[in-house]
Amino acid sequence: MTITSLSAPSNARRSRHLREALVAYAFILPWLIGFVVFVGGPIIASFGLSFFRWKMIAPPRFYGLTHYINMFTTDELFLTSIWVTFKFVAISVPISQVLALGLALLLNQRIQFLGVWRSLFYLPAVVSGVAGSIIWVWMYHNELGIVNNGLQLLGLEGRVWLFEKPLVLGALIVKSLWNVGVPMVIYLAALQGLPQRLYEAADIDGAGELPKFFSITLPMLSPAIFFNVVMGTISGVQTFAEPYVMTGGGPDNATLFMGLHLYQSAFHFLKMGYASAMAWIMFVLIFGLTIVQFRLADRWVYYEGTSR
Amino acid sequence: MSNKTLSRRDFLRMVGSTAAIGMLAACAPGAPPQAETGASASAPPTAESVTIRYGRHDPAAGVAVTVDAFHEEHLGITVEVEQIGEFHAKIPTMAAAGTLPDVVRSWEAMALDLGRNNQFIDLQPYVDGELDFNPEDFYENWWNYPIVDGKRVGIPDAAAPHVTFYNADLFDAAGVEYPNKDSFTWTDFEEKARAMSDPDNQIWGSETIPVGWHMFSVKQVWQNGGAFYDPDYLECWLDKPETIEGIQFWADMLLDGNVMPSPSQIAGIGGGGVAAELLAAGKLGMQRMGSWITGSLIDAGFRFNIVPEPSQARQDTITHGAFNAIAATSDHENEAWTWLNYNTSTQGIYNYASEANFPGTRRSSNAIEPFPWVAQVDFDVDWNVIPEALNYGHILPGPANEGEALKFIGDALEKVYSGTAQAADIFPEVAPKVTTVISDI
Numbered sequence: 001m002t003i004t005s006l007s008a009p010s011n012a013r014r015s016r017h018l019r020e021a022l023v024a025y026a027f028i029l030p031w032l033i034g035f036v037v038f039v040g041g042p043i044i045a046s047f048g049l050s051f052f053r054w055k056m057i058a059p060p061r062f063y064g065l066t067h068y069i070n071m072f073t074t075d076e077l078f079l080t081s082i083w084v085t086f087k088f089v090a091i092s093v094p095i096s097q098v099l100a101l102g103l104a105l106l107l108n109q110r111i112q113f114l115g116v117w118r119s120l121f122y123l124p125a126v127v128s129g130v131a132g133s134i135i136w137v138w139m140y141h142n143e144l145g146i147v148n149n150g151l152q153l154l155g156l157e158g159r160v161w162l163f164e165k166p167l168v169l170g171a172l173i174v175k176s177l178w179n180v181g182v183p184m185v186i187y188l189a190a191l192q193g194l195p196q197r198l199y200e201a202a203d204i205d206g207a208g209e210l211p212k213f214f215s216i217t218l219p220m221l222s223p224a225i226f227f228n229v230v231m232g233t234i235s236g237v238q239t240f241a242e243p244y245v246m247t248g249g250g251p252d253n254a255t256l257f258m259g260l261h262l263y264q265s266a267f268h269f270l271k272m273g274y275a276s277a278m279a280w281i282m283f284v285l286i287f288g289l290t291i292v293q294f295r296l297a298d299r300w301v302y303y304e305g306t307s308r
Numbered sequence: 309m310s311n312k313t314l315s316r317r318d319f320l321r322m323v324g325s326t327a328a329i330g331m332l333a334a335c336a337p338g339a340p341p342q343a344e345t346g347a348s349a350s351a352p353p354t355a356e357s358v359t360i361r362y363g364r365h366d367p368a369a370g371v372a373v374t375v376d377a378f379h380e381e382h383l384g385i386t387v388e389v390e391q392i393g394e395f396h397a398k399i400p401t402m403a404a405a406g407t408l409p410d411v412v413r414s415w416e417a418m419a420l421d422l423g424r425n426n427q428f429i430d431l432q433p434y435v436d437g438e439l440d441f442n443p444e445d446f447y448e449n450w451w452n453y454p455i456v457d458g459k460r461v462g463i464p465d466a467a468a469p470h471v472t473f474y475n476a477d478l479f480d481a482a483g484v485e486y487p488n489k490d491s492f493t494w495t496d497f498e499e500k501a502r503a504m505s506d507p508d509n510q511i512w513g514s515e516t517i518p519v520g521w522h523m524f525s526v527k528q529v530w531q532n533g534g535a536f537y538d539p540d541y542l543e544c545w546l547d548k549p550e551t552i553e554g555i556q557f558w559a560d561m562l563l564d565g566n567v568m569p570s571p572s573q574i575a576g577i578g579g580g581g582v583a584a585e586l587l588a589a590g591k592l593g594m595q596r597m598g599s600w601i602t603g604s605l606i607d608a609g610f611r612f613n614i615v616p617e618p619s620q621a622r623q624d625t626i627t628h629g630a631f632n633a634i635a636a637t638s639d640h641e642n643e644a645w646t647w648l649n650y651n652t653s654t655q656g657i658y659n660y661a662s663e664a665n666f667p668g669t670r671r672s673s674n675a676i677e678p679f680p681w682v683a684q685v686d687f688d689v690d691w692n693v694i695p696e697a698l699n700y701g702h703i704l705p706g707p708a709n710e711g712e713a714l715k716f717i718g719d720a721l722e723k724v725y726s727g728t729a730q731a732a733d734i735f736p737e738v739a740p741k742v743t744t745v746i747s748d749i
Binding site: 056057058142163252253 | 394396397400401403404421422425426427520571572575709711712715719722723726728
């Protein structure tokens with residue numbers, strides 16, 4: 001009798017939990033289906049395809065590991081694309097983080113029209129990569145572009161930014177800073193979550209602004225910095241729209257990023273199997289970089305409440 | 309007024325139902341692509357009506373007249389024209405998905421490559437089944453081009469030859485004699501261009517070489533007696549002396565800067581997009597280009613004329629066109645042939661060719677007046693030069709894996725045209741790589 005009276009509400013609770021779980025799954029089902037069909041499926045398919053030669057217009061033929069071997073032995077452009085991508089990431093990620101943090105610090109002050117400034121700096125981030133790239137093509141235009149006209153106002157000679165091999169990667173790095181609004185917002189949120197008691201304690205100790213920044217702000221922001229660096233690195237390795245729209249990989253393959261080489265291999269050269277193999281190498285590269293970053297994070301990322 | 313509120317459970321039910329309906333709707337078969345011309349809408353669909361998808365990379369407006377006329381004559385067949393952007397990528401993707409349009413119009417290399425891989429049906433039985441079909445009406449090289457493994461994988465429609473347009477007013481102003489259509493050589497071209505050029509005032513005797521358009525260079529090689537590939541497209545001949553000399557000759561002229569705008573000068577005047585418009589802007593003495601640019605010259609405000617492309621070892625030029633094929637996946641092959649045959653008929657080819665200012669691949673189309681390549685201007689133009697080019701010009705080559713081959717060739721050409729490498733040094737390096745690519749069928 002006692003047992004029955006206890007189990008009845010328990011069953012009801014279980015039943016309610018089950019219903020709630022079913023409702024929850026029903027809500028996420030569209031996303032799950034979309035993920036499995038449009039992301040998960042192609043991911044698995046691309047792994048299989050990477051062992052085949054497939055021109056799309058003919059049946060696939062088994063190729064074993066040939067694609068993976070050719071990538072590092074005969075395809076000079078693949079190694080070129082890795083080098084181009086590496087240079088881009090190595091330069092653009094640190095610069096964009098410093099810039100984003102600087103902007104976040106400025107926009108964390110009590111200034112007039114704060115909302116307007118924050119919106120303005122974030123606005124480019126909501127512009128699509130293709131649209132932004134077209135805008136920058138015009139900004140870099142030799143005669144009509146704002147960049148060269150600005151330089152002329154300063155008495156400097158304009159350059160052909162997207163057609164000169166020594167300049168073109170730098171031009172794309174500068175363009176990448178256009179999206180600095182995304183990490184800026186994350187830094188801004190992190191700054192606003194910093195505990196004021198630490199600054200009050202520092203004030204009592206007579207600390208200046210710089211010591212406070214380096215001893216409190218930066219360490220407390222380190223998780224946000226880490227997040228932004230990881231995300232920036234991943235998106236940097238995946239860069240595609242800018243070289244595709246602005247340079248086509250030129251001049252002389254100076255902006256042949258891995259993503260662009262992959263696309264060209266797949267849809268210009270109809271080497272879908274090879275492109276799939278390239279995508280997996282790209283994944284391994286990103287995964288490796290992320291692992292390294294996580295390992296290094298133990299040395300410099302501080303999570304509040306943990307001891308070192 | 310009821311005071312009932314929506315319970316959480318009811319709300320969840322409602323949202324869940326809506327989501328489920330939305331998902332089901334999303335899973336429903338999509339509507340077929342809409343015709344761009346709207347011409348198909350004018351055809352009254354019948355109970356037995358069959359819809360034919362016609363895919364092409366050119367604007368649908370080019371065949372609007374033919375589509376309308378076809379619909380009037382064939383009430384049971386509706387043609388929906390699809391202009392397919394990113395053609396080189398989307399057509400293979402459609403082929404992989406089995407969703408190629410019933411009739412596909414594609415250019416030289418793509419037509420052959422799709423044919424080699426059995427994406428198109430053999431049209432010869434259909435040709436043989438038409439009692440009044442006269443293959444001899446087509447220019448022989450165009451008729452014989454789309455044959456793969458003994459199968460006819462396409463019917464040509466229009467052919468755009470490259471010729472030399474010149475600004476007669478600019479010649480007069482510079483006191484330079486007009487080119488002679490019967491004996492126009494590379495040397496003549498360079499001398500005249502050099503005599504007219506005034507780079508300080510952004511006037512050049514010649515157009516620049518469109519470095520990114522690799523096929524522009526093939527005509528220079530042909531004119532020097534060479535070729536990019538052997539006749540079977542299995543070996544790259546980029547390392548042959550005729551090819552090396554031909555490209556280097558024009559590269560030297562380009563880099564000179566006093567005959568045609570050099571790469572840095574082109575950048576200085578606004579890049580490749582502007583370079584293509586220099587002739588119409590009155591800044592060029594001569595431009596070797598396809599006959600389709602005639603339209604941009606009609607209102608240019610100067611007198612122009614036409615001569616053949618300059619010759620070196622032989623007279624040659626590009627004749628660039630496309631082929632109409634029926635996809636192997638088509639469920640309506642007979643109706644597709646009915647449309648294809650109509651579209652490549654004398655009148656069908658004429659309709660399209662006259663829209664685009666170039667000749668057709670049928671002699672009978674080119675006999676209809678006003679001739680398709682002729683534009684109305686109030687000065688004399690030797691229009692005959694354009695169709696005459698079909699008698700000596702080459703159709704663009706059609707090797708397998710052309711995209712990858714052109715990447716190798718294009719990278720090498722870019723180096724030569726920018727002056728960072730000599731053709732004699734780089735072409736022998738590239739040729740074996742290209743051979744590997746094109747012979748991998």
